[in-house]
Amino acid sequence: MKAIARLLPGHSALWLTFFASVLIAWGVLFATHVPVAAPDEAFGLAYLISLCTQTVADTGFLSAVFMWSLMSLAMMAPTAFPAFRTYADLTHTDAASGKSLAVLVIGYLAVWVGFSVPAAFLQVQLAQMGFLDQAGRSTSGLLNGALIALAGLYQFSSLKNACLSACQNPMTFFFNHWNPGLRGAxxxxxxxxxxxxxxxxxxxxLAFVAGTMNLAFMGLAMVLMTLEKLPRIGARLSAPLGVFLGIGGAVVIVLSLVNL
Structure with a gap:
């Protein structure tokens, strides 16, 4: 607690909860790669692990939502930490409070939990159609190529650039959309x-390409998305990443068509 207070002055309990939640999410995801001793337990860690280790077709929609929510917390909460830290600086003034910071973080995570619902629905549908293996990885070369190419092309879209600019400049974002109080937060x-x-x-x-339970992909994606939101690094990373993904997607599509 003292170390956190020195590194992040103010709201030590909130930051401790934040980082602990992220670590727990990563821990549960890591635990899904460990064999479960008693998968038939009704409750406890074994039950939670079994939700993620079984195939989506077996466990169903709710378990997929749970898994995607864990992924979102583990991967996306760290990428928004610079923005949270910027807002925390405002709590040293009369503009905001510790409670409003907590509400801000909850609102942010709620959006990604919402994203988990359609993502889980898509995963269930793909699994039922036989397009995913047990690791949640697409077995269709054309689908893989399309997802990779889509991600590459989206890097150059106006929507991507507008959203990335807001993420890279959180203080400007907060000032432009400021509303006081907990509701505003x-x-x-x-x-x-x-x-x-x-x-x-x-x-x-792209989790459907690498595997929805691929920890290496999750870690790499988290690092890339975090770096992309840093103004100096992101300005140099976004376009090359888009070119790499676009070319990679095109190559995968061509190879898939050749092998048909």
Whole structure:
């Protein structure tokens, strides 16, 4: 607690809860790769692990929502930390409070939990049609190529650029959309989550290419999306990433057509 207070002055309990939640989410995701000793337990860690280790077709929609919510917390909460820290600086003035910071974070995460619903629905449908293996990885080369190319092309879209600019300049974003009080903080959190979603949804869907339970992909994607939201690094990263994904997607599509 003292170390957090020194590194992040103010709201130590909130920051401790934030980082603990992220670590727990990563821990549960990591635990899904460990064999479960008693998968028939009705409650407890074994039950939670079984939700993620079984195939989507077996466990159903709600377990997929649970898994995507964990992924969103583990991957997307860290990418928004610079924005949260910027808002925390405002709590040292009369503009905001510790409670409003907590409400802002909750609003942001609510958007990504909302994203988990259609993502889980898409995963269930793909699994039922036989397009996903047990690791949640697409078995269709054309689908893989299309998702990779889509992510690459989206890097150059006006919506992506607008959302990325807002993520890279959180202070300007907060000033442009400021509303006081807890209700205003919730609105800001929801708006921030929507902006982040507009920035990163295409990259998140690449989980269907690498595997929805691929920890290496999750870690790499989290790092890339975090770096992209840093103004100096993001300005140099976004376009090359788009070119790489666009070319990669085109190559995968061509190879898939050749092998038909």
């Amino acid at each position: 919730l609105q800001l959190g929801l708006r921030l989550g929507a902006v982040c979603l507009g920035c990163c949804w295409a990259l998140m869907l």
